Amino acid sequence: MNAGHNKSEGDVAKANGKEATLHQTILSEIEGRIVSGEWPPGFRLPFEVDLAEHYGCSRMTVNKVMTQLAKAGLVERHRKAGSFVTRPRAQSAVLELHDIEAEVKSLGLPYSYSLVSRKERPSNAKDRSLMELAGTTPMVELVAVHRAGSKPFCVEERRINAGVVPEALGTDFKVHAPGGWLIAQVPWSAAENRILAVAASAETARLLEQPKGSPCLVVERRTWSHAGPVTFVRLTYPGDSHTLVARFAPAS
Known part of the structure; x- marks a missing residue:
């Protein structure tokens, strides 16, 4: 009984760890594509269900990533229409970060x-x-x-x-x-x-x-x-x- 119980807890921990790692991977990759300009302002991101299938994770993990990106001001989320890379706001000066x-x-x-x-x-x-x-x-x-x-x-x-x-x-x-x-x-x-x-x-x-x-x-x-x-x-x-x-x- 105890052995079975410990195995179950271990499986849960592994699953949680995998989700946490996937969360960071998805966040870093999407943030990188936006910051680099690969996904420009106004670009519609893949739907959450498609991202979940692509990364082999739950839709909840993708939803948490999109929520974090929205809080950072990188994406705008529109019900039914999807998520879009944020467009510059009026009166904001945009200059590249030159090297x-x-x-x-x-x-x-x-x-x-x-x-x-x-x-x-x-x-x-x-x-x-x-x-x-x-x-x-x-x-x-x-x-x-x-x-x-x-x-x-x-x-x-x-x-x-x-x-x-x-x-x-x-x-x-x-x-x-x-x-x-x-x-x-x-x-x-x-x-x-x-x-x-x-x-x-x-x-x-x-x-x-x-x-x-x-x-x-x-x-x-x-x-x-x-x-x-x-x-x-x-x-x-x-x-x-x-x-x-x-x-x-x-x-x-």
């Missing part, structure tokens, strides 16, 4: 990267304001310089929420820049860009090898995943050597 190395290489120049400083610390009031953090969390703060040929291309000042990306605590970022590393670690579900024109501070001017007070173009970016705020980054470019271009079409 700085790719930007430099597109100019036909060799790319290099150097880490200036790295700190691990608890989040402070400034972090909470910049990243909309609910409470105290471990942070990784970085300053780095990206170069195009022999000249500085931009200065990167970044804060990473290690509560959402704990792997950042074990990464020194001396070789690889954090931007691409973060995208590989945790797909972002939302992003916000702010564009500013500023005069270079003494430290920024030193890193950019420009006179103090030189005009600079600044991009401040925040990204989120379904787990919460991921990062805040401030990218400062010399104002005479960088242009931002946004292409758009009339609203339908």
